Amino acid sequence: MSLLEMKNIVKCFGPVKALDGVSIRLEKGEILSLCGENGSGKSTLVKVLCGIYPHGEFEGTITYNGENIQPKSIADTEALGIAIIHQELTLVKELSILENLFLGAELTKYGLLDFELMHYEAELLLKKVKLSVSPETKVEDLGVGQQQLVEIAKALSKNAKLLVLDEPTAPLTESETDILLELVKDLRSSGVSCIYISHKLGEVKAISDQICVIRDGTHIGTRKAAEMSTDDIITMMVGREMKQLFPKEPHDIGEVVLEAKNINAWDKANSSIPKVRNASFILRQGEILGVSGLVGAGRTELMECLYGCYQGKHNGTFYLNGEVLSCSSSRDALNAGIAMVPEDRKRHGIVPIMGVGQNISLAGIDQFQSLGFLDESAEANAIDDSIKKLTVKTPNAEIAIKNLSGGNQQKAILARFLMINPSVLILDEPTRGIDVGAKYEIYKLMFQLVKKGISIIMISSELPEVLGISDRVLVMHEGRIKGDLINENLSQEIVMDCALSEGEVA
Ligand SMILES: Nc1ncnc2c1ncn2[C@@H]1O[C@H](COP(=O)(O)OP(=O)(O)OP(=O)(O)O)[C@@H](O)[C@H]1O
Ligand SMILES: [Mg+2]
Known part of the structure; x- marks a missing residue:
């Protein structure tokens, strides 16, 4: 029985x-x-x-x-x-x-x-x-x-x-x-x-x-x-054979758009514990920069400093197109053209009782407003477009987002940040909880974005994903950038060895 x-x-x-x-x-x-x-x-x-x-x-x-x-x-x-x-x-x-x-x-x-x-x-x-x-x-x-x-x-x-x-x-x-x-x-x-x-x-x-x-x-x-x-x-x-999990597409990489110099950050609750140690890196136009490392390596903290939302003590300088960038809030960052899709999308992302559509247009609403009026049909069109592009499975745009399946809520949050057309897009674990088919769609979308000249920083704990789609890989370990590797003939072993090696990238 x-x-x-x-x-x-x-x-x-x-x-x-x-x-x-x-x-x-x-x-x-x-x-x-x-x-x-x-x-x-x-x-x-x-x-x-x-x-x-x-x-x-x-x-x-x-x-x-x-x-x-x-x-x-x-x-x-x-x-x-x-x-x-x-x-x-x-x-x-x-x-x-x-x-x-x-x-x-x-x-x-x-x-x-x-x-x-x-x-x-x-x-x-x-x-x-x-x-x-x-x-x-x-x-x-x-x-x-x-x-x-x-x-x-x-x-x-x-x-x-x-x-x-x-x-x-x-x-x-x-x-x-x-x-x-x-x-x-x-x-x-x-x-x-x-x-x-x-x-x-x-x-x-x-x-x-x-x-x-x-x-x-x-x-x-x-x-x-x-x-x-x-x-x-x-x-x-x-329902079909997926021959390829990572749809890598050729794209041009341009000049340096962003530079981080000597970034340090300390634990939010205890300012004597370092979380990011003297991290410096660059990002070029149209580049996908993978940031790999174990959970706790300081990747999210480093990017939160850039995005102006790190809650603890931190210092160092970011340059955007050669000029000093100082964001003290994510609003500042968004205005400067930097968007970050957070890791914990449940906590920082969705407004559960609001509609799927409203959740999507939340950050980009300004572009549909002029002289105090909201162009509702333009907003609705843009929302429909995003839902299609990201294959968000929802009966309509009005239903409360909490009714969508976990993975589809995530896709909607991703859609929100894509709607604001950033020049630098930071994705923190973008495919967590997302199925293989939708992952593929998200990667394809990332390649479309870099082809338009957008630069992407992708934090990911999935090494196959980092190696599958990045142009260059930063390897972080215990707050330090231990490696800055061009993604050619890289293997999981090389990246792991690099994380655990002595020394750090100058
Ligand atoms: N309370 C609800 N009201 C309306 N639709 C719902 C509700 N709960 C689930 N659905 C719909 O039912 C379908 C199945 O959802 P379910 O949460 O079971 O998916 P899942 O397989 O668990 O997906 P995931 O891998 O994203 O967690 C989805 O289309 C979802 O939008
Ligand atoms: Mg589920």
């Missing part, structure tokens, strides 16, 4: 058919991955399973442990041992780990809160997820990866038999990812089943027993992971 069977699930949002008859089956102690492009219906399927979309709001049946279940809420499915960890973290940041673990399920003795017992249980749970911090630590003092582990500990505290992870590793560093994947495998050995969603296909292949591919809400196929290559997964996802 299978642990779980979902049969012919159909789920609509108004006119949008997010799921059109999807079926999956999961055995005890098995890991099933869901793969599909942005907006294909992965998150919707697991939300149906977890009672977030209650019984009655979808068609089809769910059998769990041989019984037909009709959950009305997430509490119903938690009681059955099904736990979901969402694309967005849901911990209360101001509370401690312990308080989060037992929130709403506090342990009591004689009607009083039993702190000793909770502390003991919390320590056991933290040990299970290999997190060596005190249960009294505030969640906001933890890194994203550690918070993710607390989420899992919380699920385990509820005796989860089936764990659902929706893109758990998108914000994690490589070592945090390894810890998480090991943990999921350990749980499998102890009989816990898992539904896993990720756009990192290498990871998916390594961890799964079965892989199920969904496209446009329909079930394309489920196969044994061992029998599939990542190319097979991609072909099933996009």
Whole structure:
């Protein structure tokens, strides 16, 4: 008997058919991955399973442990041992780990809160997820990866038999990812089943027993992971063979447009910790400059200094077209023709309840205004154009952006910054959480931009991506620029060696 069977699930949002008859089956102690492009219906399927979309709001049946279940809420499915960890973290940041673990399920003795017992249980749970911090630590003092582990500990505290992870590793560093994947495998050995969603296909292949591919809400196929290559997964996802992941196009590179000289920056909270150390670099017109390095190398801080939005102490000089550039806000930077698409698009990017279109035109609204009037039709045309160009999957431009799938929200934010026609565009992890097909579209768009003479700085932790599309690569490590390499015959090994080498670029 299978642990779980979902049969012919159909789920609509108004006119949008997010799921059109999807079926999956999961055995005890098995890991099933869901793969599909942005907006294909992965998150919707697991939300149906977890009672977030209650019984009655979808068609089809769910059998769990041989019984037909009709959950009305997430509490119903938690009681059955099904736990979901969402694309967005849901911990209360101001509370401690312990308080989060037992929130709403506090342990009591004689009607009083039993702190000793909770502390003991919390320590056991933290040990299970290999997190060596005190249960009294505030969640906001933890890194994203550690918070993710607390989420899992919380699920385990509820005796989860089936764990659902929706893109758990998108914000994690490589070592945090390894810890998480090991943990999921350990749980499998102890009989816990898992539904896993990720756009990192290498990871998916390594961890799964079965892989199920969904496209446009329909079930394309489920196969044994061992029998599939990542190319097979991609072909099933996009419905055609993708011969090339990086559509590199020849383009002219001109004079130096931007120069950074001796940039230093210190930690926002503790100004004695250096984050960027004496970094200098140049950027030429029409160039794609890749900035590689591990998470924490100081890449984002360096670019935030340029963009005028770094919150901590910093110094050094930037020159734009030979003139000193001093931006004390991102507004200044935008006026100077510099745009930056932030890494954490959820936090710094979207206005959730505003329409997709409004979110897109937010920064570029000035260009549609004259004499105090807004040219609404020009704005609407530009919005439609962006939606098409970036293939943002949305029923219309008016729907609140929070209703779009995670990846499509990201594309909309990217569209926003492209609308202001910058001369220097900084992209911080532009393809995180974005599916392979859409990545390809974004790269193609980047080449269109550099052909128009725009210069691009791309921070990316994905080395294949950095090597696949950059003209030149800056390698950062612990705040220093360790390498400035022309991207000819570069390999991942050369870049890694350079990051860890002694010395630095003069
Ligand atoms: N609350 C909602 N209201 C309207 N439409 C929705 C809502 N939630 C999801 N959709 C739509 O349903 C489709 C499937 O979305 P879903 O979030 O399941 O995609 P996904 O496969 O998880 O994508 P991603 O990889 O980007 O996270 C999308 O077209 C999305 O816009
Ligand atoms: Mg999703």
